[in-house]
Amino acid sequence: MRYLLISVKTIRTPSFPKFVSTTTSADSAPSNITIALINPVYTSGGSAVEENEWSLVFKNSLALEIEQLIINRGFKVAGPFVDFNEMTFPQKKQSDLLLKPIIAFIFEGPKAQTVTKTDLGGALLGGSGTKETQVWNGPCITQGFISFELWEPLSEQKMWSKRIDIESRQLDCSAKSAEDFAAAYYEAYAQLLEAAYQAALTKADAYFSREEIELVVKQS
Numbered sequence: 001m002r003y004l005l006i007s008v009k010t011i012r013t014p015s016f017p018k019f020v021s022t023t024t025s026a027d028s029a030p031s032n033i034t035i036a037l038i039n040p041v042y043t044s045g046g047s048a049v050e051e052n053e054w055s056l057v058f059k060n061s062l063a064l065e066i067e068q069l070i071i072n073r074g075f076k077v078a079g080p081f082v083d084f085n086e087m088t089f090p091q092k093k094q095s096d097l098l099l100k101p102i103i104a105f106i107f108e109g110p111k112a113q114t115v116t117k118t119d120l121g122g123a124l125l126g127g128s129g130t131k132e133t134q135v136w137n138g139p140c141i142t143q144g145f146i147s148f149e150l151w152e153p154l155s156e157q158k159m160w161s162k163r164i165d166i167e168s169r170q171l172d173c174s175a176k177s178a179e180d181f182a183a184a185y186y187e188a189y190a191q192l193l194e195a196a197y198q199a200a201l202t203k204a205d206a207y208f209s210r211e212e213i214e215l216v217v218k219q220s
Contacts, residue, residue: 017054017190019061019197028074028210033217035070036087036095036153037080039063043104054186058193059103065201066101066148073210084156092153096217100149105166105192109173109185110138136174136181140188143168146200148207152220160216164203166196 040059063080070077078095081087092098112134143166150160171188175181 015187015190017058017193017197019058019194021065021201028072031074031076031210031214033096033214034076034078034094035150035213036078036091036098037063037067037070038084038098038100039080039082040101040103041083043102054190054193058197062101062103062146062197062200066099066204069201069204069208070099073208073213075210075213087153095153097159097213097220098151098153100151102147102149103144103196104146105142105144105196107140107142107144107189107192109140109181109188110136112136112181133176134178135176136184138172138174139170140173140185141168141170142166142188142192144192144196146196148204150213150216157220159220160212162203162207164199166192166199169195 040063042055042059067077067080078091079087081091084098087095087098113136114132115135116132145163145165147161147163149158151158169188169191171184171191173181173184173188175184
């Protein structure tokens with residue numbers, strides 16, 4: 001009697017990153033200052049993983065949180081706009097400042113290495129007795145920053161800038177299959193997004209003080 005041995009492989013599935021809101025209720029009286037919002041943008045030169053669904057949700061969630069924070073400070077909001085060029089002249093003229101968030105992530109993982117293994121099954125079928133496979137050894141390293149810039153809308157002159165550095169992290173991404181490496185890779189990326197989100201909201205709450213914004217408006 002012959003038996004067929006079947007190997008059941010469990011595929012790791014990374015969890016969707018959690019973007020927890022920290023925005024509180026309105027804490028300031030209404031102001032006559034209007035801030036035009038530009039949607040957050042990723043800087044060029046980043047890794048291709050920035051274009052995935054997680055990054056899009058991160059960017060959109062951050063934009064909504066910042067908009068609510070500005071409203072809670074008592075300011076009026078215009079937009080959001082894709083970029084400077086989307087704004088008409090009247091929209092620029094009616095805005096006192098323009099807020100532009102910038103996201104920059106550096107994300108590096110180990111390179112695939114090809115190894116040769118013994119293939120007894122292949123040898124029994126007349127093959128070479130060996131097969132090549134890919135493995136990954138080493139950590140995924142993540143870091144980056146998020147900056148908030150305030151511009152004078154008509155002259156497009158930068159008036160104010162705050163940068164939030166995201167602490168560098170390392171997560172073991174060693175794997176013996178492409179499926180396991182992809183799971184480890186995106187697990188590390190999820191941790192980066194979660195850390196960046198919380199750092200951005202915490203710092204933004206401190207940076208966007210009403211007094212400081214009003215001072216920037218006077219200087220513009």
